[in-house]
Amino acid sequence: MDTDSKSAQGLPIVVEFSGGLELLFSNQRKHKLSLPSRDGKGHATNMAYLVRYLCDNLMSDARQDMFVVDDTVRPGVLVLINDADWELEGEHQYELKKNDNVLFVSTLHGG
Amino acid sequence: MAELQGLPEEYRDMSLEELHREIRRMEQLIRLLKDKVELSEPRTSGPDTQDVDLHSTQKTETQTLPCRTNTARKEPGCTRSLKVQEYKRYGRQMIMPEVGLSGQLALKKARVLIVGLGGLGSPAAAYLAAAGIGTIGLVDGDKVELSNLHRQIIHTADNEGMEKVDSARKFLHSLNKEIKLVAHPYHLSSKNAVETLEEYDVVLDCTDRPATRYLVSDAAVIAKIPLVHGSALQTEGQLMVLNNPPIATASKKKGPCYRCIWPKPPPPQSILTCGEGGILGPVVGVIGVLMAMETMKILLPALRTNADESTRKGTPFLLYSAYLNPSFKSVTMRGARENCLACTTMANGRTLKNYGYDTFCGLSCPVNILPPDERMEPKAYRSISPTSGPAPILVDVRENTQYNICHIENSINIPWSTIREDPADAFQSMNKHIQHNGSSQVPCEICFICRFGNDSQLAVRRFREQQQKDSGLKFTCKGDIRGGLKAWREQVDPEFPDY
Ligand SMILES: [Zn+2]
C-alpha cells in the first residue's frame, strides 16, 4: 500500500502510567498520542521509538533514571501492550499499531 | 540396595525430609488426578448424559458433579471427617459445590505460611483462619505500633508494643480454636527462609520491601510451593500467583517465580514505602482478602481445575486502583524464564547459601551531603537568643499535604518536589512568600527543614546552585535542621505530632 499517505495520517495510540509513574508525566495517568507511523530512517514506529519519545517529549520530571536506565525502561517497570507483557510481544521491536494501548506500571512493594 | 532398583536418579540423594515432601506432593497430585477423572466421566460417558432433560438445571448439576460431597471418596486421606461443631462453623462455605466436604478436609489438612502480619497479612490471616486452614504459620519480627492500626485489622490498640506474631495469634485463636497456629517471631533471612517455608504447602508474601520479596520467592522455589504475592501503596494494589505449579506437570509448565518476572531489582531511589508514600487501609485490605481467596483456590481441588484453564495463556497479574474506573484490570504476564537464577541454580542447589539480598537490591542510604557546620541541631535552633537578631526563617520542604497536617509556627512551605522540578520558580515564590509575611529586612537568614533531614540537605544544595545564577535571591542560607522534624520532636517539642 501507499506508505507515504500512511505516515502522513499518524499513528494514534493511548499511553497509560500507573504505580506512581504517572507522577513523572504531569501526574496524568492517560495520554492520547499521535506518533509518526515511520521513524526518521523510514522504519515502522516501534516500542524503542515510543520509549525515547516519552523521555524526550512527555516526561515532566527531570529524573530520567526514574523511568529509563541503559536505554530501556528501568527494572521494576512492567510494560503491557494491549494488556499483555511486552516480552510476549517482542519488546522494543514490537511495531505499534493504530489504537494500541501501552501501559507502564511500576511494581509496588508496600504491604 | 537391590530393592531400590528403578528409583529415579533425582531421589537417590534426597534427605528424609525431602522425601516426605515429595510423597506429600505426589499424593496431592494423585488426589487431583482422581478428582479430574471423576469430573470428566459423566461428560464423556456417552450421549445419554448430555441429552437428559437440559431444562432441569438441578438434574444436570447432579450429573456433572457426582457425589463429590459424600460417598465417592475412598482414598485414605479422606476417611477423617470433621467434628460436629465444624460442620456448623464451615457449613455456609461447605455447601458451595466449589468446596464440599472434600474441599473442607483439604483446607483442614493444609499448612499455609503468612510472611508479614501487616496490612496484607492481617486480612489474609483472618479469612484463612476463619475458613478453617488447619495449620497457619505466622512470620513477623516486628511489634505492633499505633501507626499500624488503620490497616492492620487483626491488631488492636490494647496490643501496642506486643510482638505482631503474638498479637495475631491472640486474635486468630479467638476467631477459630479448631486450627493450629505456629509462631515464627523473627524476620526471614537467607539462613532461615528455606527451612521455614519447607514446613508449608503455600506461602503468602505479605512483606513490604524488594529484598524480602526476592527472598520469599527464592525460598518458595527451593521449597517447591506456590507463592501468593500481593503488594500495595497509596491508592493502588497488585496481586499475582507465582511458582504455580512449582514443578512442571504433564499438562502444565512450571509457573514463573518473582525473579522470572523481575530478574533485576528496581533502583533503590525509585522505591517508596508505605511510611513515606502513605497507604489507604481498604486498598491494602482488598489485596490481602484476594490473597486469601487465591490461597483457597490453590488448596481446593475443585476450584483449581477452573483456575488452571484461565491461566493457560500466561500468568495473570491483577492491578487495583481505587480512583480508576474500572478499578480492576487483569493483564497477562510472561511464563517462567529459562535462565532464571532461582529456578535453575538455586533450585538445583536447594539452598540460598548466604545470598546477599540487601546488596542485590541496593540500600538507599540516608543522605549525608552537607558538612557538619551547615547542620543545626533542633535544640541549637530553639536556643537562638532574640537579642542576637531574629532566628533564621524555617523553610519546610515536605509535601504540602504533610505540612498542612502539622508544622512549626512561622515556618513556610516550599515542597522539595517543586524545588527539584523548577528551582528558579520555587525559590522565587519563596522570595515572595517571605517578603509578603513581613520579613522586610533583606537579606534575611533561612534554614531548611523536612521530616527526617534528607530532603532538607538536597534543598540546601539546590538553593546554593540557584543563588549563583540568580542575584535576586538575597538570603543567607544557614543550612538545615539535622534530623528534621523527628529530631525536633525528640529535642524541642515532644507534643509535635508523629504521623
Ligand atoms: Zn479426597
Ligand SMILES: [Zn+2]
Ligand atoms: Zn524463576
